[in-house]
Amino acid sequence: GAVVSQHPSRVICKSGTSVKIECRSLDFQATTMFWYRQFPKQSLMLMATSNEGSKATYEQGVEKDKFLINHASLTLSTLTVTSAHPEDSSFYICSAMGGRSEAFFGQGTRLTVV
């Protein structure tokens, strides 16, 4: 399968700071990338869908000013958690999709806000 690299795998930040998470498709062009959030022992909840070169589409209840998504190229999307608070602590996962109906997932980023 195709490879999606997500970085960093773990990050701890202070409350009030911003954190950027990168998602890269290494061997294919990702026309669409998705960002998910997963709480312990719960399923993945879609936060937003981004297409290269256009604004992301956010799911209901997700603050777009807090979770900034940029999809500037066909191989890179970034999620920036702005002014992070402890309740933003979670497991964030990206997935990337090219021309097939198959999404490949990154390894996830565990964010802890202290």
Next chain:
Amino acid sequence: QKEVEQDPGPLSVPEGAIVSLNCTYSNSAFQYFMWYRQYSRKGPELLMYTYSSGNKEDGRFTAQVDKSSKYISLFIRDSQPSDSATYLCAIVRGSARQLTFGSGTQLTVLP
């Protein structure tokens, strides 16, 4: 009503058992169905996907879709301890092909 619902488990079976994992979905228009496996603190990995109805087999894994009852299943034969993970069903929706996941079933295969 949720778009996809999954038996929450947890499920514990002895090594070698046949495992049955199940989900139901609400919208008969859904055509693509996915099964993912997720190990602890890792991203999900695609196991199998099926289009429309019927069975699909890949090694020890069989995915089954029954569109009349809106029921999808994943069977694991000769289960191994390495199969211990959380299994997530997902439906593909919309032109953007977004995934909606079930809640996941945590499976433990005991040696």
